[in-house]
Amino acid sequence: MTKFSLWLAAGTNNVLPAGDPYAHHLFMRCLFHAKHDDTIKFDVKTTKITKTSDEFKATGLRRMPGIFVVEESGETQTFETEDEILDFLEYLKPSRGDDEEAENATCDLFRQFARFVKDVEHSDTALNTELLRLDKYLSEHGTRFLLSDDIAHLDCLVLTKLHSIRIAARHLKNYEIPSELSHVLDYLKAGYDTEMFRLSCPSDQEIIIHWTELKDTPNLSAKDRAKLVRDEPVYSFTI
Numbered sequence: 001m002t003k004f005s006l007w008l009a010a011g012t013n014n015v016l017p018a019g020d021p022y023a024h025h026l027f028m029r030c031l032f033h034a035k036h037d038d039t040i041k042f043d044v045k046t047t048k049i050t051k052t053s054d055e056f057k058a059t060g061l062r063r064m065p066g067i068f069v070v071e072e073s074g075e076t077q078t079f080e081t082e083d084e085i086l087d088f089l090e091y092l093k094p095s096r097g098d099d100e101e102a103e104n105a106t107c108d109l110f111r112q113f114a115r116f117v118k119d120v121e122h123s124d125t126a127l128n129t130e131l132l133r134l135d136k137y138l139s140e141h142g143t144r145f146l147l148s149d150d151i152a153h154l155d156c157l158v159l160t161k162l163h164s165i166r167i168a169a170r171h172l173k174n175y176e177i178p179s180e181l182s183h184v185l186d187y188l189k190a191g192y193d194t195e196m197f198r199l200s201c202p203s204d205q206e207i208i209i210h211w212t213e214l215k216d217t218p219n220l221s222a223k224d225r226a227k228l229v230r231d232e233p234v235y236s237f238t239i
């Protein structure tokens with residue numbers, strides 16, 4: 001049996017996870033592996049970055065996201081760099097399939113979004129080009145997800161980033177994924193229909209706050225931030 005805790009930074013209510021798409025990806029990946037292997041047992045714990053809990057400190061982790069593993073022998077391991085965490089997840093079932101073509105179709109999407117939202121690129125042309133490339137790939141393969149009609153490893157990465165793009169770009173840049181990219185929108189809808197995506201997804205407010213607190217992105221006024229924190233969490237799972 002594999003037993004571990006996934007530690008994530010807490011969001012504005014100090015309990016639910018913050019809006020980092022990388023954390024969303026890891027949470028969804030853990031749910032994905034647990035779905036395919038009932039010997040995997042994990043829980044998700046959160047703590048404030050500014051004042052970490054005693055339980056977090058006791059793990060020996062120094063940063064979040066991080067994974068704390070308890071072996072059957074009672075020995076423990078920690079994984080906290082991105083490479084360490086992803087290497088740990090790669091050992092869990094199911095094994096990764098061949099997804100080179102899908103990776104090529106999605107590899108530059110998030111980078112172009114970051115350039116757009118940080119005003120490195122003032123136009124949405126490059127972002128739309130990458131979305132069009134993804135739409136073309138999906139149209140040619142005719143499956144609900146990138147590799148088949150079932151979620152694979154890569155979908156846990158791409159769907160979480162695509163959702164973050166959709167929510168953050170709408171708020172920060174008044175941008176909507178073009179309606180003519182129907183395969184991309186159908187792909188998102190398929191993701192929204194899965195329990196593992198919905199369970200692992202941060203609220204719209206947390207996603208927006210995450211992006212506005214990054215370097216070189218538009219900032220929120222104190223009033224607007226307070227309103228986002230105060231409002232009931234919203235989850236945009238419809239298109």
